Amino acid sequence: MRTRSLVAGVGVAAVLGGLAALAGFVVPGLSATFVFVTIVGIVAGVQGLRYALGRRNVDYRSTDTGDPELRYRVPTPGDDVDRRLVGAGGWRRTGASNLRTRIREVAIESLVLHDNCSPEAAEEHVEAGTWTDDPVAARYLGADVPLSWVTRLSLVVRGESSTPARVSRTVAAVEAIHDGDDSVTERRRERGRDSAADTVGEGRP
C-alpha cells in the first residue's frame, strides 16, 4: 500500500513537472533533450505493451441471466451413474467400486425376484459368474471367468474395454434376467452339465 502511494506521488509530481515545463517554467533536472524524451518513450512503450499483453488473460464478462423461460428441469433416474461414467472417464477408483457394488446388488436382487433364486444361491451365481452368458459382465462383477486373449484384444481394438463399455454390457446382462422368459441360471446350469457330459464323452477312447 505504501509503495503504491509512493509511486502515485512520484507520478503526480512528474505530471505536474511536465505541465510546468510545458508552460515555460524552468524545472530543475528536466530538459527535453532527445535522449531523455526517447527514454521516456521507451518506458511508456514497455508499460503499454504490458497493458496490451494483459488483455490476453482476460475474458469478457456479463451477468448470467439463466433460462427463466424454460421449465424447471428435473433429473432422470440414473443421471448420477451417467455423470460418474462420463466425468471420471471410468478411472476413479472409489466411484467405480461403488458402482460395481450397486450393480452387483441389482443383479442379485434381480435373480432373487425374477429367477426364483434364494439370496444365497443368487450370490453364489454372481460369485461364480454363472448368472450370465456374457463373460465381460461376469468378470465385471468379480467372477473369475476365463476370457481368451483374442477376445480381449478384439475388445481393446473395438474400444469396448473401457469401464463405461463394461458397465453397459453388465447392465444389459442384468436386463436379460428381467426380459428372459425362462430362467437364465437354470439354462446355463443345464448347458454346463451338457458340455461337461460332452467333454467326458470325447475323452473316452
Add this chain to the structure above:
Amino acid sequence: MRDIETNRWTGIEGAALIAGAAGVVLQQPSLLLVAGVGVAYTAYAWLSDAPDPRLDVERTLSETTPDTEEEVRVTVTVTNAGTTLTDLRLIDGVPPALEVTDGSARLGTALRPGKSATFSYSVEAVRGEHVWEPLRAVVRSPSAEREHSETVASTEETTLRCAPSLEATSDLPLRGLTTQYTGRVATDVAGDGLEFYSTREYRRGDPLNRIDWNRRARTGEMATLEFREERAATVVLVVDARRESYVAGEAGGQNAVERSVDAATRAFSSLLDSGDRVGVTALSPRECWLAPATGADHRTRARELFAANPALAPTPSDEPYYPIVALRRLRRRLPSDAQVLFFSPLADDLAVTAARRLDAYGHLVTVVSPDPTTGDTTGHRLARVERRNRLARLRRAGLRVVDWGERPLATELARAGRRWSR
C-alpha cells in the same frame, strides 16, 4: 444488485501508450495524435458509469385462473422513472414450472426518462399456484465497460392459479378394507347386497323375499339367502412428493410428482363419486393433509388443495425432510379403516419402505407408480432395472402395484383390475 466490469475495453490504455511511445521515439506527430484518440477512448471507458435504474414494472395476465394447458398471454410494461438508460436488458422472472411457448420473456432497449417499453409472451398453464419472480434488469454504461444488474419487483404480485378440473377416471379397483357404510366395494361379509354369497338357517323375522323357496320346495327346510355386502371404503391418497420423486423421463416434460398429482385428482373424483370417503396427503417437507370425508364441500376443498398446496407444487422444496418422523406422523393421522392409494415413481428404496410399512400397519396399500425411467443410456437403464426390482418387491409383499407408463391411466387401471380379479 451487482456491478461488474465487462472487460470490453481492457488494454485500450496499452494501445494509447504504445502509439504515444512510437510517436516520441520515431518523432512522428501523427502517431502522437493517434495516442490522443486512445487516451480519449480510455477516458470514455473509465469515466462512464452504469446508471442505477429506477424502473416501474407492471405485469398483466390475459387470464389469472386458466384451465390446465391453456395459453396465457403475459404483457410486461416497464417505465423508466430515473435517468436515461442507454443499454437496458430486461429478463422477466417466469415461474419455474411454466414454459414460454410463444414470444420472448426478454427485451433489450434504450429508455429515456418517463418513457415505457412493453413486451409480451405466452406461457402454457400447468396445475398449481405460480408466482412471478422479480424482473431482472441489466444496465450497461454507454461504453459497455461497466454492467449493473438488479431485480425489480412489479408493483403488484403476479399470480397465476390453475386448478385441476377434477375429472374422474374409470373405477379404481379398491381392496377389501371398508367402513360400515354402504358403498360399492364387495366385501366378504354376508348381508344385503346384489351378489349371492351364502345361505343360512332361517331365523324368525327374516324377510319373505330372502327365503330360499326352491330349497323349501325341494327339502321342506327353511333357509335364508345372504348376499355379499357392498360397503364404502375410506381411502387416503398419499402423493410421494419428496425431492427424490421429482424425476422425469424427458427434460422439460411432466415430472413424476405432477403425474402423481394428476392421477390423484382423477382418483379423488371417481372415489368421491362412488360414495367413498377420500382424504389427501403427501410425503413432503411441507404440510399437506385433507382428512377423509365426502360431499360437495369436500370436493371444493380438495380442488383448492390440488391447485395451491405447496407440498404438491410442480417444483421441489429445499426444506429438509425427515422420512421416519413424517411416516410416524402420517400413521397416527390415518383412520384405522383407511386404505391407502400411494402415488410414487418409486425412484428410491424409501418409497418402497413407506408403502410396505403402511401396508404392514393394516392400511391396505395400492401403489400407482408413474414410470419416469428411460432406456437411452447405461445409467438410465440401470435405474430402470432398479425400479422394476422395487415393483417386484412390492408385489411379492402382497401390495397391488399399477405401473403407469406412457398409456393413459384408465387403460393401465383396467388392465391391473383384470389381473387382480383373476
